[in-house]
Amino acid sequence: MLLEGKTAVITGCSRGIGKAVLNRMTAQGASAFALVRREDAAFTEHCAALSEKYGVDVRMVYADFENENAVTAAAREILKTKERIDILVNNIGVAFPQRMLAMTPMEAVKRSFQINVFSGMLFTQLISKSMMRGRRGSIVFLSSSAAFDGGANIEYSAGKAAVLGEVRRLAVELGGFGIRVNAIAPGLTDTDMGGITSEEVKAAAMSRNIMKRMGEPEEIADAAVFLASDLSRFMTGQTLRVDGGLL
């Protein structure tokens, strides 16, 4: 197993790519802190099933990433366990329907940046302290193909591009601690978030896609497992595009 004995912290686990990452990483032997916005009976059962199936610990942590105090409290809850964190997957994100900047309230931009950029940065600042102590670790950020091609609305495209700058800088800062930092830039993926994309935008994306289909969450999760594992031990500061080949 690629992640046996490791502990992962994964944000935005209740569905989509985050849930797939949780499934794949536990299947590879990692225990996990699964961050979700609120308690949910079905997800609780899902975590218990993963725990039993793979013989790992899956602990839920609740936090609303729109609220910085909640982000700090969640990080402290995890750090208080004194468990060494090996992997951090910053997956949480929010997207709104496509619209022009001219029709986008700045409040929406700020809200998007709070969740997609600032809270993830704060959470990483706190959780990476555990990795620094262990002098090893792998941090994976979920960016987007929109960071390269502007394929989503302005706040999402800009926020996901900001994440790439963060990844480059963090790789430099944390390299001395043996911590690798990389990003995944998925293309259009078959998730609830992908579901808010209009048919017109989907058709445009598919016309530029070599494989002519949306990605599956598990296909993105497999890339996260690769970046979290020692298979990618000589990679840092990189962005892996998992998008079916965008022209």
Place this chain on the structure above:
Amino acid sequence: MTNLEKYNQAFVEALEITEDQLPGLEYQAIEQWDSVGHMGLVATLEDAFDIMMDTDDIIDFSSYEKGKEILAKNYQIEF
């Protein structure tokens, strides 16, 4: 071990220096106490005193003496 001894030991271990270098020692005054060394020192202190330092305190921690002040004031560590 007294708290002062634990505090000094953290500096000695994390920055690989000797105890006689501690009085008056300031952040970035020696090669070992750069930003990487600083985070290593913070981790060692957190382990030694079983605390979690706030980011503001990590930033304010600008010298050997200032660190003592912060630990005493914000984390109730008596020296």
